Amino acid sequence: xxxxxxxxxxxxxxxxxxxxxxxLSGRLPLGGRxxxxxxxxxxxxxxxxxxGLSHHELDVSxxxxxERALASARPDVIVHLAAYTAVDxxxxxxxxxxxxxxxxxxxxSEGAARYGAHLVTVSTDYVFxxxxxxxxxxxxxxxxxxxxxxxxRDGELRCSLADTVVRTSWVMGVRGKNVAHVIADRARSGQxxxxxxxxIGTVTSAADLARALVAMxxxxxxxxxxxxxxxxxTWYEIAAYIGEILGRGADFATPITSDQLSPTPLATxxxxxxxxxxxxxxxYEALPEWRDALARLVRDRDLLPR
Numbered sequence: 001x002x003x004x005x006x007x008x009x010x011x012x013x014x015x016x017x018x019x020x021x022x023x024l025s026g027r028l029p030l031g032g033r034x035x036x037x038x039x040x041x042x043x044x045x046x047x048x049x050x051x052g053l054s055h056h057e058l059d060v061s062x063x064x065x066x067e068r069a070l071a072s073a074r075p076d077v078i079v080h081l082a083a084y085t086a087v088d089x090x091x092x093x094x095x096x097x098x099x100x101x102x103x104x105x106x107x108x109s110e111g112a113a114r115y116g117a118h119l120v121t122v123s124t125d126y127v128f129x130x131x132x133x134x135x136x137x138x139x140x141x142x143x144x145x146x147x148x149x150x151x152x153r154d155g156e157l158r159c160s161l162a163d164t165v166v167r168t169s170w171v172m173g174v175r176g177k178n179v180a181h182v183i184a185d186r187a188r189s190g191q192x193x194x195x196x197x198x199x200i201g202t203v204t205s206a207a208d209l210a211r212a213l214v215a216m217x218x219x220x221x222x223x224x225x226x227x228x229x230x231x232x233x234t235w236y237e238i239a240a241y242i243g244e245i246l247g248r249g250a251d252f253a254t255p256i257t258s259d260q261l262s263p264t265p266l267a268t269x270x271x272x273x274x275x276x277x278x279x280x281x282x283x284y285e286a287l288p289e290w291r292d293a294l295a296r297l298v299r300d301r302d303l304l305p306r
Contacts, residue, residue: 003049004046004047004048004049005047005048005049005076005077005217006048006049006051006073006074006075006076006077007024007048007049007050007051007075007076007077007078007079007217008051008053008069008070008073008075008077008078008079008117009021009024009050009051009052009053009078009079009081010053010055010058010060010078010079010080010081010082010104010108011054011055011080011081011082011083012052012053012054012081013052013054013055014081014082014175014176015171015172015173015174015175015176015178015206016081016122016171016173016206016209016210016213017052017054017081018175019173019206019207019210019211020079020081020210020213020214021050021052023210023211023214024047024048024050024214024217025048025050026046026047026048048217051069051072051073051075053069055082058082060080060082060100060104060105060107060108061099061100061103061104061107063107066104066107066108066111067111070111070114070115070117074115075115075117076116076117076118077117077118077119077120077217077220078108078111078112078117078118078119078120079120079121079122079213079217080104080105080108080119080120080121080122081122082100082104083100083101083122083152084096084097084099084100084101084148084151085148086148087126087146087148087265087267087269088265088266088267089266090146090147090148090151090267091146091147091266091267092266094147094151097147097148097151098151098154100151101148101151101152101154101155102151102152102154102155102158103158104155105121105155105156105158105159106155106158106159108121109121109158109159109160109163112160112163113160113162118162118163118164118220118222119159119160119162119163119164120163120164120166120213120216120217120220121155121156121159121163121164121165121166122166122167122168122209122213123152123153123155123156123165123166123167123168124148124149124152124167124168124169125167125168125169125170125201125202125228125270125273125274125275126144126145126146126148126149126152126169126269126270126273127142127143127144127149127152127153127156127167128140128142128143128144128149128270128273129143129144129145129270130145130269130270130271130272130273131270131271131272132272133272134272135232135274135275135276136226136273136274136275136276137226137276137278137279138167138223138224138225138226138276138279139224142156145268145269145270146267146268146269147267148267149270156224161222161223162222163222164216164220164221164222164223164225165223165224165225166212166213166216166225166226166227167224167225167226167227167275168204168209168226168227168228168275169201169202169203169204169228169273169274169275170201170202170203170204170228171204171205171206171209172203172204172205172206172293172294172297173205173206173207173297174206174207174297174300174301175206179235179238180238180242180294180297180298181301183195183238183239183242183243183253184242184246184298184301187242187243187246187248187252188246192251192252192253192254193239193243193252193253193254194253194254194255194256194260195234195235195236195238195239195253195254195255195256196234196235196236196255196256196257196258196260196261197234197235197236197237197255197256197257198234198257198258198271199234199235199258199269199270199271199272200232200233200234200271200272200273200274201232201233201234201272201273201274202228202229202230202231202232202233202274202275202277202290203228203229203231203233203238203290203293203294204227204228204229204287204293205229205287205288205293205296205297207296208229208287208288208293209227209228209287212227212280212284212287215284221283225279225280226275226276226277226279226280227275227277227280227287228274228275228277228287229287229288229289229290229292229293230277230281230286230287230288230289230290231289231290231291232274233290236253236254236255236256238290238294239252239253240252240253241291241294242294242298245294245295245298246298258271
């Protein structure tokens with residue numbers, strides 16, 4: 001009998017990490033609550049041995065801590081989810097963002113090569129400037145317009161050709177605090193919201209991304225991949241749809257432009273950074289449409305009246 005594959009996960013207590021640990025450990029069925037499972041083989045608790053470390057347990061910017069974690073886990077696969085994601089704060093804390101997003105990724109890539117492990121690292125649509133005018137494919141030129149995007153792009157450059165880089169965008173999950181939760185809370189409390197209608201992107205369900213990462217762990221494809229729910233949208237459309245799910249009228253969400261935001265965000269956002277996920281859909285399976293993802297998120301947060 002083959003031994004379980006050892007998988008080391010950084011950022012394991014985040015909204016994607018918790019689901020990924022549960023899927024790889026066999027505690028959740030791979031199909032979850034949706035008919036999406038890009039690798040249809042059922043999981044059990046014998047296939048993987050999972051070591052999930054939070055950012056409190058592993059500072060990925062520390063060479064000593066990374067080496068200790070790798071020496072202890074002796075992983076076959078490393079899934080790097082830990083990241084500095086405070087987009088605006090990164091403008092005033094560039095060193096902190098670079099330490100995690102660039103240096104940490106580099107340390108894990110080097111460690112993966114040293115220990116004979118495969119690295120799967122998660123990056124972002126913010127590596128693009130948003131001026132292409134259509135969806136970005138994997139080999140489009142990167143040109144970040146924020147410190148956060150720059151540090152994530154430089155993290156990609158620290159990876160080897162053997163590593164798997166998964167770019168995703170606008171991640172929203174059941175756990176933690178994200179934009180979808182804020183919108184739903186405002187809808188439930190009878191308040192309205194104002195969101196920009198001139199930033200275009202792709203939503204990613206944390207649970208769907210975790211299931212996609214299971215397929216990446218199993219197949220270890222290498223190279224750059226775009227993974228997100230299908231369809232493009234705007235923050236205003238997201239807000240309006242969540243309001244619709246929760247029974248709010250058309251006046252719940254008001255569209256505004258980016259220059260109407262107050263206070264003005266410190267970081268520049270790409271105006272259109274939606275990801276073309278055809279490569280992943282052909283090799284595995286397309287993620288569900290973004291409205292389906294949001295409907296499941298709202299339902300799973302127990303926000304709908306029963």
